[in-house]
Amino acid sequence: MSAPKRTNPRTESLKRLVSCLLASLVVALMWGPQEGSFGNFWFGITQSIFKPRVLVFLALGVVLFLVISFWPKVVPYLTRPGVGPLVSGGVTVLAAQTLMHWGDGIGDSKFGTVATAVSNTPGIAPLTKAFFGWLCWVMLAVIFVLAALAIVRGIKVLAWVAAGLSLVAAVIAYVAHHSVVTYAHLLDHSLGVYVEIIGYLVIITAAVVTALSSAEMAEGRVAVNRVLGWRPGLPLVVLGLVVGLLAFASATWFSPQNFNATMSDTHERFRGTGLAPLAVQYLIWLGWTLFAVTTLVGAAAAYLRNRVLGWVAAAGGAISVVLTLITIYDFSKLAGQLHVDSATGPWQNLGAGGWMACGAFFLIGAGGFIAATAHGSVREALARAADSDVVASGRAASTQFLSAPGAMRSGIMLAIAVALFYPPTATGFWQSVLVSEIGIYVLLAIGLNVVVGWAGLLDLGFIAFYAIGSYTTAYLVGSLPIKPPSWLHMSPLLAIPFAVAICLLAGLALGAPTLRLRGDYLAIVTLGFGEIIRIVAVNADGVTNGSRGPDTQVPHPVIHLGPIHITWGLNQLQYWYLLLVFVVIVLLAFRRLENSRIGRAWAAIREDxxxxxxxxINTFQIKLLAFAIGASTSGLAGVFFASQVGFFNPDNFVLNNSILVVAYVVFGGMGSLPGAMAGAALLTWLPEFLKDQVPAADRQMWIGAVVLAMMIFRPGGLLPARRRAIELRGFDGAGSQPRAVPASEGM
Amino acid sequence: MTVLLSVEDIEVRYGAIKALKGVSFEVNEGEVVALLGANGAGKTTTQKTVSGMMRPSLGQIVYDGYRIDGIPPHELITLGICHVPEGRRVFPRMTVNENLEMGAFRFKRPDAAVFEHVLELFPRLRERIKQPAGTLSGGEQQMLAIGRALMGKPRLLLLDEPSMGLAPLIVKQIFDIVRGINSEGVTVLLVEQNASQALALADRGYVLETGEIVLTGTGAELLADDRVRAAYLGEEIAS
Structure with a gap:
C-alpha cells in the first residue's frame, strides 16, 4: 500500500474552512443586487456584504465546512435502519411548512403568510398561535434530534418517545390548521397540513423501524422491509383508516358556493328534500358502520393472516366503494335538480370527502385482498430468505426496496387508489395537467420504455409516431384537407386500430433500414426521422393543412354500444378515466411481454x-419488433391526444418532446415499467407544481437540480429495473460476493 | 466416416482486407478438429463464417449435405450448429439459470433432461445457479458458455478459444469436459492458440497462417511436427 503524500491535517482543514467561507461570500453576493450604480461601483458589494445578512451566509459556510469535515464519520450511520424514512419525513415536513398552502384565501396561502395572519389575529386559540409562531419548528427540531439520537446510539426508548411526539405533532398540526379554517370561515382546499401529517407518519415509521430493529437488520432497507412485511396488507388497512377518519369526520362532502358541508352537514342540508333512502341512511349511520366493520375485519385479516377474513374485507371494501359512489351520485343529482349553485346534473359541487371515503374503502379492501392472497407468498419469501443464505446473491433481492412480501402489491394498490379517487378532488387546472401532460406522457414513456429500456435502442424521434397517430386520427375523422372516402369516415375511438396499425407500419418502415446501425448512429437517424415527419406536416399544406393543423375540430370520442352511451366533452375527468383504461390495457399487455420469450430476447440483446x-435469437427481427411495438403505443397516445384537444398543429411534435420522453424513461429507471411511469409522472408534474412556487425564470433550474440530484444519488433511476440495478451498482454492491473458493481450485 | 462439415475454398473479407484466402477443411461426424494459428491467422473468422455470423465472398460451406453459407445464425442453430463465441460472452446480468435458458431459446421451453445433464457436467454451475453470471470467475464463465451452447442440443459444437485467460489446471478441466461431450457424439470444431492441449484432444488439426491453411494432420502428427513445436509450443528446435 503506497500512502498518498501526507499533508498536515491542520492546514488541510484551514484551507477547507477558508474556501467554504469564500463560497458563502460568493453566494451572498449572488443573492444581493448584482449591479453597481454609475456613481458607486461598490454599490452591489456594499449592499450584499456590509449588512448583518452576510453573517447568515458565513454561518452557512461554517455549517458546510463542518459537514464536509465530519462526513466520513457520518457515512457509517447512513445505512442504519430508519435513516432513509427519517430524512425523507423531515424533508416532507419542512417542505410542508415552507412550500405548501395552509389556508386558501389568506394571501398567497403559503405557510409563512398564514403564520403572519395568525399572529396578527388576537382572538385565535393560543395553541394555534403557538403552532404557527414557534411550536411547529421546535417540534420538528426536537423530534428530528431525538430520532437521530435514537438511531445513532441505538436507544430504543428514545425511538418510541420520538414516535409518540411525532403523533402528537401531527395532531397539533391538524388541530391548529382546523382552527384557522373554522375561525376564518375559509373555503379551504389546501394540502399543507396533510403533507405535514404524512411527513410525521414517515418519521413515526423511522422511529418504529429503529425501535424494532435488531442486529441482524443492520441495514436500513432490510429493516424497513421487515416492518412493512410484518403483516402483509396491514399498512394499507392502517392508511385506509387514517384517510377514512379524515373523510368521515372533517372532509367536505358537498361544497356549493360559500358552503363547506361535512358528511353530517350534508345530511342536514338534504333533510326533507326527498333524498333517496339509501343515501340518507349512508349519511346518517351506514357509512360509519361500513367503515368500522371493514376496517376491523381488514385489520383482523391482516393480523391473523386469515384468508377468509381477508376475502370478506375485500368484498366489504368493494361493496362500500359502490355504496359511497351511489350516495354521492344521489345527493349531487338531487342538488342538480334543485339547482343548488347553478348545478345542472350529477357529480357537481362535490367536495373531497366522498372520494376520500371511496379511497379509504378501496385501501381497506385492497389490504384485505393482499392479506388473503399473500399467505402463500409469505412462505415463499421465507423460503427465498433461507435460500439466500446458501446462494449469496439472493441477498440482492431481499435488500431491494419494497421486496417485503406484499409490499410491492401494496404500492401498486396505493397507486391505483390514487389514480382512481384523487383526480375528482383536484382543481380544474390539475385535472387538465393530469390528462394532457401527465397521463399522455406516461403512456408515451411506457411505449418508449420498450425501445430504450428493454431493447436498448436509443430512439430520439419517438414523438414522430405520436404525430403520425394524431394525423391519422385527424384524417379518419375528416378534419384534414384531404377527406377519407365516406366508408372510412369514422369516430375517434374506432380510429384506434387504424392509427395503431399505421404507426406499427411506420415503425417497421423506419426500423428496417436503420436497425442495422448501432448506438449513436441509430439515435441520429431517428432524430432525423422525427424532424422529417414534423417538417412534412408543416409543409404538406394540401394534406395536413400546414402549420395551422387540422382545419376542423377533431371530434371528441363517443361510445354508442347498445344501451351504453358515453359522450366525451370538455370535462377532463372523463378523459382521465379513458386514459386510465388505455394505460391499464397497455400495461397488462407489456407485463406479459416482459416475461415472455420476446422479453427475454430483448434482455439478451441488450446485454450482449x-x-x-x-x-x-434473430436479433434484427426482435429489435424491429421492439421498434414497432413502441411506435404503436405512441400511435394510441396520438389518437387520444387528437380527439382530446380537438385542434393541434406540428408544433406539438417538436424534437424537444422526443428528448423529454427519453429523459422521463431514464429518470424513472430504464427497463422498468413502474419506473418509466413514475419518471414521466414526476417530471411532468414538477414544472406545473413549480409554477406557483418559484419565479418563472428559475423553473428550469429547479428541474435541472432535481434531475442532477437523481443521477448522483440514484443513478439507476427512480425505480430501477432489477437487472439495471445490478448493472449500475456493480456486482459487489448487490452484496453478492462469490463465496471463497479453495485456492487449489483457483477459479 | 461421414463428412459432417466441409468448408470449400472460402474467402472472407473485412472491407478491402482479405482475412481468409481460400480455406478448405473437413470435419467428420464424431470428430474433434482443431484449428490452430497465431493471432490474426483467421481462426475466429473461419469459425464465425461457419456459424453464419459472417458471409464468405467466395467458396461454399456444406453441412450435412446442405449448403449453409449465408444462412444467418438463428437458422443455423436449428440445424444443430451451436457456437461458443470468443471471450465467453455470457449475459453478465442474467443469472446462471437464465443464461442456460437462453441457450435453449430455439425451443419453446428448455429440455429438463439436457438442463440436468449440463448441471451434472458442471457441478459448479449448480452451486451458483441463482448468481448473476457476471459474478462468476473466468473458468466458471467458460463452463457456463459451453453449458449454454449445449442447451441448444448441438450436433456440431463450435468452440472459440475456451482456454483464453484461464489457469492451466482449469484449462485441463475444460478440455476433459469437451472430450466427454465429444464422446457423447457431439462433433467439435475447436479454435485454439494453446496447441499442446488442443492437439492432445483433437483427432485432426489444421494450422492456419495469415488466412491460409499451411499444415494438416492428425493431432499426434501435428504435435510431433517441428514447425508446430517451434511456432506454437515455443520450443527451441535444434536444427
Missing part, C-alpha cells in the same frame, strides 16, 4: 448482441 446471436 453477439452472444444473443449465438444463442439463436
Amino acid at each position: 448482441e453477439v452472444a444473443a446471436q449465438a444463442t439463436g
Whole structure:
C-alpha cells in the first residue's frame, strides 16, 4: 500500500474552512443586487456584504465546512435502519411548512403568510398561535434530534418517545390548521397540513423501524422491509383508516358556493328534500358502520393472516366503494335538480370527502385482498430468505426496496387508489395537467420504455409516431384537407386500430433500414426521422393543412354500444378515466411481454448482441419488433391526444418532446415499467407544481437540480429495473460476493 | 466416416482486407478438429463464417449435405450448429439459470433432461445457479458458455478459444469436459492458440497462417511436427 503524500491535517482543514467561507461570500453576493450604480461601483458589494445578512451566509459556510469535515464519520450511520424514512419525513415536513398552502384565501396561502395572519389575529386559540409562531419548528427540531439520537446510539426508548411526539405533532398540526379554517370561515382546499401529517407518519415509521430493529437488520432497507412485511396488507388497512377518519369526520362532502358541508352537514342540508333512502341512511349511520366493520375485519385479516377474513374485507371494501359512489351520485343529482349553485346534473359541487371515503374503502379492501392472497407468498419469501443464505446473491433481492412480501402489491394498490379517487378532488387546472401532460406522457414513456429500456435502442424521434397517430386520427375523422372516402369516415375511438396499425407500419418502415446501425448512429437517424415527419406536416399544406393543423375540430370520442352511451366533452375527468383504461390495457399487455420469450430476447440483446446471436435469437427481427411495438403505443397516445384537444398543429411534435420522453424513461429507471411511469409522472408534474412556487425564470433550474440530484444519488433511476440495478451498482454492491473458493481450485 | 462439415475454398473479407484466402477443411461426424494459428491467422473468422455470423465472398460451406453459407445464425442453430463465441460472452446480468435458458431459446421451453445433464457436467454451475453470471470467475464463465451452447442440443459444437485467460489446471478441466461431450457424439470444431492441449484432444488439426491453411494432420502428427513445436509450443528446435 503506497500512502498518498501526507499533508498536515491542520492546514488541510484551514484551507477547507477558508474556501467554504469564500463560497458563502460568493453566494451572498449572488443573492444581493448584482449591479453597481454609475456613481458607486461598490454599490452591489456594499449592499450584499456590509449588512448583518452576510453573517447568515458565513454561518452557512461554517455549517458546510463542518459537514464536509465530519462526513466520513457520518457515512457509517447512513445505512442504519430508519435513516432513509427519517430524512425523507423531515424533508416532507419542512417542505410542508415552507412550500405548501395552509389556508386558501389568506394571501398567497403559503405557510409563512398564514403564520403572519395568525399572529396578527388576537382572538385565535393560543395553541394555534403557538403552532404557527414557534411550536411547529421546535417540534420538528426536537423530534428530528431525538430520532437521530435514537438511531445513532441505538436507544430504543428514545425511538418510541420520538414516535409518540411525532403523533402528537401531527395532531397539533391538524388541530391548529382546523382552527384557522373554522375561525376564518375559509373555503379551504389546501394540502399543507396533510403533507405535514404524512411527513410525521414517515418519521413515526423511522422511529418504529429503529425501535424494532435488531442486529441482524443492520441495514436500513432490510429493516424497513421487515416492518412493512410484518403483516402483509396491514399498512394499507392502517392508511385506509387514517384517510377514512379524515373523510368521515372533517372532509367536505358537498361544497356549493360559500358552503363547506361535512358528511353530517350534508345530511342536514338534504333533510326533507326527498333524498333517496339509501343515501340518507349512508349519511346518517351506514357509512360509519361500513367503515368500522371493514376496517376491523381488514385489520383482523391482516393480523391473523386469515384468508377468509381477508376475502370478506375485500368484498366489504368493494361493496362500500359502490355504496359511497351511489350516495354521492344521489345527493349531487338531487342538488342538480334543485339547482343548488347553478348545478345542472350529477357529480357537481362535490367536495373531497366522498372520494376520500371511496379511497379509504378501496385501501381497506385492497389490504384485505393482499392479506388473503399473500399467505402463500409469505412462505415463499421465507423460503427465498433461507435460500439466500446458501446462494449469496439472493441477498440482492431481499435488500431491494419494497421486496417485503406484499409490499410491492401494496404500492401498486396505493397507486391505483390514487389514480382512481384523487383526480375528482383536484382543481380544474390539475385535472387538465393530469390528462394532457401527465397521463399522455406516461403512456408515451411506457411505449418508449420498450425501445430504450428493454431493447436498448436509443430512439430520439419517438414523438414522430405520436404525430403520425394524431394525423391519422385527424384524417379518419375528416378534419384534414384531404377527406377519407365516406366508408372510412369514422369516430375517434374506432380510429384506434387504424392509427395503431399505421404507426406499427411506420415503425417497421423506419426500423428496417436503420436497425442495422448501432448506438449513436441509430439515435441520429431517428432524430432525423422525427424532424422529417414534423417538417412534412408543416409543409404538406394540401394534406395536413400546414402549420395551422387540422382545419376542423377533431371530434371528441363517443361510445354508442347498445344501451351504453358515453359522450366525451370538455370535462377532463372523463378523459382521465379513458386514459386510465388505455394505460391499464397497455400495461397488462407489456407485463406479459416482459416475461415472455420476446422479453427475454430483448434482455439478451441488450446485454450482449453477439452472444444473443449465438444463442439463436434473430436479433434484427426482435429489435424491429421492439421498434414497432413502441411506435404503436405512441400511435394510441396520438389518437387520444387528437380527439382530446380537438385542434393541434406540428408544433406539438417538436424534437424537444422526443428528448423529454427519453429523459422521463431514464429518470424513472430504464427497463422498468413502474419506473418509466413514475419518471414521466414526476417530471411532468414538477414544472406545473413549480409554477406557483418559484419565479418563472428559475423553473428550469429547479428541474435541472432535481434531475442532477437523481443521477448522483440514484443513478439507476427512480425505480430501477432489477437487472439495471445490478448493472449500475456493480456486482459487489448487490452484496453478492462469490463465496471463497479453495485456492487449489483457483477459479 | 461421414463428412459432417466441409468448408470449400472460402474467402472472407473485412472491407478491402482479405482475412481468409481460400480455406478448405473437413470435419467428420464424431470428430474433434482443431484449428490452430497465431493471432490474426483467421481462426475466429473461419469459425464465425461457419456459424453464419459472417458471409464468405467466395467458396461454399456444406453441412450435412446442405449448403449453409449465408444462412444467418438463428437458422443455423436449428440445424444443430451451436457456437461458443470468443471471450465467453455470457449475459453478465442474467443469472446462471437464465443464461442456460437462453441457450435453449430455439425451443419453446428448455429440455429438463439436457438442463440436468449440463448441471451434472458442471457441478459448479449448480452451486451458483441463482448468481448473476457476471459474478462468476473466468473458468466458471467458460463452463457456463459451453453449458449454454449445449442447451441448444448441438450436433456440431463450435468452440472459440475456451482456454483464453484461464489457469492451466482449469484449462485441463475444460478440455476433459469437451472430450466427454465429444464422446457423447457431439462433433467439435475447436479454435485454439494453446496447441499442446488442443492437439492432445483433437483427432485432426489444421494450422492456419495469415488466412491460409499451411499444415494438416492428425493431432499426434501435428504435435510431433517441428514447425508446430517451434511456432506454437515455443520450443527451441535444434536444427
